[in-house]
Amino acid sequence: MAKSKSVLAIVPLFVCLSNLVAPTQAVLTAKDTGPQLVIANDRLYAAVNKTTGAIQNLLLDGQDLLGGPGYENPTPGGATGNGASGLGPYLDCYCTPSGFYTPGHIAPRYQLINGTDSSKTPYGGIVMSETYPATGQVLEQYWFLREGETGLHTFSRLTYNNKTTPFLRNLQEFRTMFRPNTALWTDLSTNEKQYAPLPSTEAKNKQVTVQDATWYLGNTPDDPYVQQEGDYFTKYTFQDTWRDHDVHGMYSDGKYSDDGSTFGAWLVMGVKDTYFGGPLHSDLVVDGIVYNYMVSNHHGDGTPNITDGFDRTFGPTYFHYNKGSPTTTLQELREDAVQYSKPDWNADFYDDIAKYVPNYVPTTKRGTWKGHVKLPKGATKPLAVLAQNGVDFQDNDRDTKAYQYWADINPRTGNVEIPRVKEGTYRLTIYAEGIFGQYTQDNVVIKARKTQNTHVNWNEESAGKEIWRIGMPDKSSGEYKHGYELDTTKPLQPEQYRNYWAVHDFPTDFPNGVVYKVGESDAAKDLNYIHWSVFGGYGNSLRTEPYYENVNNWTIQFDLSKKQINQKKKATFTVQLAGAKTAAGNTDVFNATEPYANLPYTVAVNGRDLKPWVIPYYHSSSCGVRSAVICYNIDNKFTFDTSLLVEGLNEFTLSLPYNAIDYESAVLPQSTYVQYDALRLEIE
Known part of the structure; x- marks a missing residue:
């Protein structure tokens, strides 16, 4: 099991690294x-292995990191891809007409590379390329190793050229995986805060499936995972959001290593410019497999279409392997990997190998963006994003040539810098915690080897005098009940939203439904992190019968004085959502047989319904039920005449349709739902 969570807080970094x-x-x-x-x-x-296209032997200082070949029959929610283990890193996709495909088994072609870079450091490389016969798609995987390093630099490429069938399908998943089949690995690590022991073989043998990729482990109460983390295990518990993500992986406490040494297997995500979805994208990172998810729609983000001329190379990404003494902690080995997460790390080396990696953008074709932003009062954790021009950065999969970048803005000075930006034209987006809305500016031009300076005076959007706000506008529903709140019943104290959602029983928490009084109620206690249409039933192993009463309608109460509404004409009620699940799930596909593919969300002001906000199918996210509080963000402004408001007590009723459900092919709840970021009422 992992060593103490507090080690890094008391041991200086140079001491930690001395144990490596x-x-x-x-x-x-x-x-x-x-x-x-x-x-x-x-x-x-x-x-x-030339017959599989995957790394099949991987050793660090003689220690086998992969184990022998294994196989688990792929099942919904279980093993995916081709089911093989004892491999990796290797390439896998959900990109053919039939779905999953692992290149390297049909007729792979190989290139062996042996060179010396500009620093006089020798390196070697392997390129695997395979054409999928039925469509002509070409998938390529690149592995590079430098002298003096204990990690693999990887790139992955997909091309499609077919004028007869110009549209093939969406690129639903594109990933590389380190997929061991050995008892060596004992712990999972998502980030600095979220980690846990791997469930034991006994726990997995006695587990009970409760949802897609979610299992009850309470039949083995003495299992280290159950003791420290929780009674349920799901791959979604260990997902993370890209904004601040740097390193994830697995740790060996030495119990099963050859000499008692500790080991780490890490995926370092220092460069995210070839991914999609921007800083709000979240994905699976580790669950016994160390993932590099370059593309997926797990939490409802869009995925690019594979059309004639598609050619994109993802990377570089660095799989780092390290070794420590028997007393080296998970946190120490992780911190060793973090040092490689700077965007400019090994940039010269990547320039040197660019001749082998099609589409890699060398330093000579990159520039720098600098910004100075006058921030609105109250802005915290401000962020600047450069992504596809003309569209929301969450939709940047529409241009398969576009790249993405982001950086924190210094909240004191307003200064920000993003280095190594691919030359081109971008949309600048700025947002911050505490501020409704965001700033956008199109046509920001980055030129190679030049610095582009942008000055921004950002004012928070306003539709009159603010009467009240609920929640923190931070693009997350984590501030509400069962969100970021810690589970104090377990030693590792995971955030509650990471648990299997059904343990947060809505009828128990809110037997009379949600009634929130502005100025009196506490959002962390009196608003749920998910607003359901119906609770329980399919996908809920704890409440197997649907519960309808006081679920789909939430009440917001607030008092107004005569002065606040006298001689005022228009009121604006802003609803910002951190995610919304319509009957489209996370597919972005319209199904005419689903009445709630487009989901009507209604606000009633003192009993008078406003025009519904119809949340479109292509903005749907499978969010909270997959252990997330940040998904595809959307918002709407309800405007109405202030004559609907009264002096004294007022009520808003926030409504989803009664029992608005969908068909689920996987074991997932059928209910539609929304997750609130923040709410605000303004009058003018």
């Missing part, structure tokens, strides 16, 4: 052994 095994002088080799292609130095050995 120091590198020795490496001698880089790259060779073809016949059945395998091998790249190795004195510490790390990686071999690609």
Whole structure:
């Protein structure tokens, strides 16, 4: 199990890193052994099996990191891809007409690379390329190893050229995976805060499926995961949001290593410019597999279409492997990996190997963006985003040539800098916690080897005098009940939203429904992190019968003085959502058989219904039920005549349709729902 959570707080970093095994002088080799292609130095050995297109042997200082070949039959919510384990990193996709495809089994082509970079450091590389016969799609995987490093630099590429069938399908998933089949690995790590022991073999043998990719482990109460983290295990518990994400992976406490040493296997995401969805995108990162999800729609984000001429290379990404003494903690090995997460790390090396990696943008074709932003009063954690011009950065999958970047704005000075931006034209988006709305500016031009300066005077959007606000506008529903609140019943104290959603029983928490009084109620206690249409039933193993009473209608009460409404004409009620699930789920596909593919959300002011906000199918997210509080963000402004308001007590009724459900092919709840970011009433 992982060592104490507080170690890094009391042990200086230089002490932590002293527990790591120091590198020795490496001698880089790259060779073809016949059945395998091998790249190795004195510490790390990686071999690609020519018949599978995957790394099948991976050793650090002689320790086997993968184990032997394994297989688990792919099932909904269970093993995915081709079900094989004891492999990785290797490429996998959901991109063919039939769905999943793992390249390397049909007729792979290989290139072995042996070179020396501009710093006189030797390196080796392996390129696997395969054409999918039925469509002509070409999938390529690149692995590079440098002398003196214990990690693999990876790139992944997909091309499609077919004028006969110019539209193939969406690129639903594109990922590389480190997928071991060994008892070596004992712990999972999402980020600095979220980590836990892996469930034991006994726990998995006695587990009970309760939802898609979610299992009850309470039949083994002494299991370390159950003892420290929770009674339920789901791959979604360990998902993360891209904004601040840097490193995730697995840890070995040494119990099953050859000599008692500790080990780490990490995916370092220092460069995210070839991903999609911007800083709000969230995805699976680790669950016994270390994932590099370059594309997915797990939480409702859009995915690019594979059309004639599609050609995109994702990366670089760095799979880092490290070794510590028997007392080295998970946090120490993780911190060692974090040092490689700076966007400019190894930039010179990537320039040197660009001749082998199509579409990689070298430094000579990148520039710098600098901004100075006058922030609105109350703005905290401000962020600047550069992404596809002309569209919301959440929709930047529409242009498969577009890249994305973001950086924190200094809240004191308003200064921000984003280096290494691919030359091109971008939309600038600025948002911050505490501020409704966001600033956008199109046509920000970045030129190669130049610095573009932008000055912004950002004023918070306003529709009159603010009467009240509920929640923190931060693009998250985490501030409400069962969101970021910690589960204090377990030693690791995970955030409650990460748990299986059904344990947060809405009828128990709100037997009379939600009635929130502005100025008296507490959003962290009196508003749920999910507003359901119906609770229970399919997908809920704890409340197996649907519960309808006081679920779909929420009441907001507030008092107004005569002065606040006298001689006023228009009121504006802003609803910002951190996510919304319509009957479209997370597919962005309209189904005419689903009456709630487009979901009407209604506000009644003192009993008078306003025009419904119809949330479109293409803005739907499978969010809270997949352990998330940040998904595809949307908002709407309800405007109405102030004559609907009265002096004294007023009521807003926030409504989803009664029992608005959908068909679910997987074991997931059928209810539609929304997750609030923040609400605000203004009058003018």
